[in-house]
Amino acid sequence: MIINGVQIDDTFAEAFNMRGTRVIITAQNHKWAYNAANAMTGFATSVIGCGVEAGIERELGPEETPDGRPGVAILMFAMGSSVLMKQLENRMGQTILTCPTAAAFSGIDGNERINLGKNLRFFGDGFQTSKQFGGKRYWRVPVMDGEFITEETTGMVRAVGGGNFLVLAASQPQALAACEAAIEAMRKIPNVIMPFPGGVVRSGSKVGSKYKTMFASTNDAFCPTLKGITDTQLSEDIESVMEIVIDGLTDKDIRKATYVGIKAACELGAENGIKRISAGNYGGKLGQFQFHLRDIMNDKSLSGESE
């Protein structure tokens, strides 16, 4: 399969069951909503070292938020519910409670509810007050800038993490340009985040290592500087590889984001040095989901842009 001169490998991305939640963060203006959201989703690139994978889903206008202020929706994913709950409470306490004018609300329904501000209220030292409106409980905690408002709980849903594709290019700037184009398009898709810095990861890993203490190590088959000395996956003309990892609320959301991202990367085409699109997997043995690149790019139902 070739799109605009770019070869699409006959391979698949392997993804996993995760637990996910959405939180709506509002503030006096978008600047401070982003300050809070960036802090809350900071150092949340991979569950391996960060506990959760989190990112900003999209910006919300005042008419879309519970308290009528500008806001940002964030998504947060973890391998299990207890980690998600712990990380959410820790991050809420250190980043939203602390951020001037910021407030946090549930952004998703779900049978399972997890604590959002339920325990943060005790920061109020007895001066906290609860208010119930429209069947939802909120907490008002007196803080130095006024009052911190948070909903008591948010919903937790079953989600999918680890969708991905690789961009193989003739040079590092060209690989990055294709990834930037892909990320720009993918950020318009609801229900997904790309958790790595700027949405792109350059240190793709393989399972295992020569060192006993390491569970994962550099994916040497895709490292361009090792082409001559490893069982390489790269042809002579490829000098740089970058990966985009996608976490989403459903596998459909990930399929859609994958489609839109690959399409945007391929639009730059072979003349801009984009040579191949591939994907990372573990031979299909570990993950519950497989995203076959060629299936996705042939699926006409995905071609509609954001819902």
Next chain:
Amino acid sequence: MSALTFTLKKDLIQKLDVSPLTPDLLADKTHAEIASTLLWYGKKQIAAGEAFAITGIDTNKIVFDQSTSKIDHIGTGLKTGKITVNGHAGAFLAFNMSNGNITVNGNVADFAASGMAGGLLQINGNVGDYLGAAIIGDRKGMKGGIVIVKGNAGERTGDQMRRGIILIEGNVGTYCASRMLAGTIGVLGNVGEYVGYGMRRGTLILTKTPKLHATIQDCGTHTLPFLSLMFKSFSDLPSKFAQMNQNRAQRFAGDISNDGKGEILVLR
């Protein structure tokens, strides 16, 4: 289906307790069974058919026509459905109501919404004393739901109220929000003396600064984002509160002789 309608035909001398006449208690009953339902009338019991002309079949929608303030306990323990009262209602309206909807097109006597835990009560006239308060011997008043009053309310409104929302468009008598435990009361008109007396927690929202006693203290004027959240949740209610969107208020806290975690917010 037409609403099950009870039109008062008896000239009531005693109080009449209509607590058995709610949608869930009358569901699946025949017309004859409904007419023979026994109601306390003073110290004796009479059949519903003796007091009311009964028409209609939809037990989920009950109407009391030509109702007077002698009819007590309308909508007691209401769990579902809708009750409409054309005329006045007596005491203990919506007593221990947990869900559903009651509308009164007239005035209401004392202890309305006492023990109410959910649902919507709309009073299009005035209401007497102890709205949303605890009955004698109970330690907590209203526990949830929303009460809308288009007219005025009497004394001790929200006394020992525990949760829920009372929105009054008119004036309120003395001791408004006294001994309040939690919940929200909004008043667009004036309130009488001793507002917030013994108030423990909860929020009283006013539009004018009332005369306050010494144990309720000024905390200054603030922009409170929760007010936007609250007024937004009121936007679908059939009340003047639905159009409000202020989030700036002067905050008075008290009653500091009783824990002092309550607040009187005067909108600016």
